[in-house]
Amino acid sequence: MLSEFDLIAQYFTRPARDTVRVALSVGDDCALIAPSPGMQLAISTDMLVEGRHFFPGADPFWLGHKCLAVNLSDLAAMGAKPLAFTLALALPDSRAEWLAPFSQGMLALADAHGCELIGGDTTKGPLNICITVFGEVAPGQALRRDRAMVSDDIWISGTLGDARLALAGYRNELALDADALEAAAQRMHAPTPRVALGQTLCGLAHAAIDISDGLVGDLGHILQRSRVGATLDADALPAGPMLSMQPQDVRRRCALAGGDDYELCFTAPAKRRAEILDAARSAGIAVTRVGTIESAPGLRLVGANGAPLNLQLSSFDHFASP
Template sequence: MTSEFTLIHRHFDRAARHSTLAVGDDAALMQPRAGMQLAVSTDMLVAGTHFFADADPRALGWKTLAVNVSDLAAMGAEPRWALLAISLPAADENWIAAFAGGLFECAGRYGVDLVGGDTTRGPLTMTVTIIGELPEGEAITRAGGRSGDDVWISGTPGLAALGLAALKGGASIAGEARERCLAALHRPQPRVALGIGLRGIASAMIDVSDGLLGDLGHILERSGAGARLELAALPLAALREAGADEALARRCLLAGGDDYELLFTAPPHVRDAVLALGQRLQLPLHRLGALDAERGALLLCEADGRCQPAARRGYDHFA
């Protein structure tokens, strides 16, 4: 039987770029660059809750790291180091090799060193602690939004939720559209370059993991604000093209999770800078509405000015 330490050495011990000492000792040794502060986040993925137990291991390896990289992107930080704790029901070498391949593919894409972690036998669970850097005082938090700020979102939100609906039999999509939705679900693309580019521009930011409305609610809570979203401004075109009707498209975009797009606020006077950044990154950025002074209120507004409170917020593990 393959030992725990053999598995670690064989599949997870890779050359490090940013670390004095990485995998193989009791602790890693890392040196932040001068003038930088650390941003640290932890996220857990559990079989049956965050992914299907029979998920493709290479895609799962990518997603395990990508969702953590996205947390740093949401702060405007550059990812540097990660630690992986993984619980495995069995030492399946082929599965582990594929999982590690996907994880290190993501690590290579975003410049992350895997510097340690732990393995044990148990239900399939992955926990990553990720550490990044950003210049002191330049972190974009959830608490900076102010009444009058624009609300923006990146990319094509809702595709991942539509892909999940298709897997569960709640949506009928096929061909290239289905593959695009499943790619969004299984291989999210953290918006690191956008997060870095929004330093000094965005007033508040979060990544969309539990649904646009729910995650915007976190910004509203921390910023002490409300928001009005314009239904006509919702970027539904890609969802419609994939075969979703209007109701399903809105539900996927507003209440679906797993997008890992960046949802951010910014003062109106920087709209040109926001749009220029999107053009430079070749990434669509959509203005959805604006914050207002009514703390916690989240309204969805028709083109004729009629508004109603948002009924659904987002995913909650314990709701």
């Protein structure tokens, strides 16, 4: 077994790639980072707990990828550019065969987004991964949850529901063949943070959130903070490739209330539709218009024919039963 300092030195210490913004990295009591002149820091923390957020025995490479991806997704939702992150890691033991792929998966994604690992902590205990990520955004440009306006369009990036479909397969809630389960599970294990899209939406979109706990709940945060309501077309939601082959009821429930999508839900003025589509093309991701912000409070779900839907849905709650 490696000691605490040996495992940090072997798997999580390397020269800073960006010595301008990261003046001091791993190895001291604090790291030193500086945003670009005139920019604000955007900071977010997420914790992943074995048995709650991922299955025991999860592939360490993809777990390393995911634990950083969910944090980068928060920066994407604010339109922020990634700078750096810290890692707090509790491990039941310090095995090289786990640490090597875990660090490789995490640092490969970090390198893809120019995000430096600048410090953290390690200890012995049940597997628990906590990352704090730092980004930068121009003052007044952040895509906040409290900025949605009446008559805004509601947009979704990418596709929804395949991650929840995979979870249903793992739990034997639905019968999926091995190929369908493996394909759907890619969305659960290897989410893609929409960092480029978030940055291109600054100045175009009013409000945004990443879809981590399910669209109904996450859009609800925008509605609550912005003191508005919305009508959402459940049948306009872009279902994932595997989910699109399921019956309508399954499609609706997975797309509306499934977690782990890490797509962006954002609102923007109707007059910016062409610009939104151009921004999405430049970021290399499709976006779909799925609803409208309204003055009447609450979220109203309708089908393709405009008829109201009476669906009892709830998004993920960290303190509810799994």
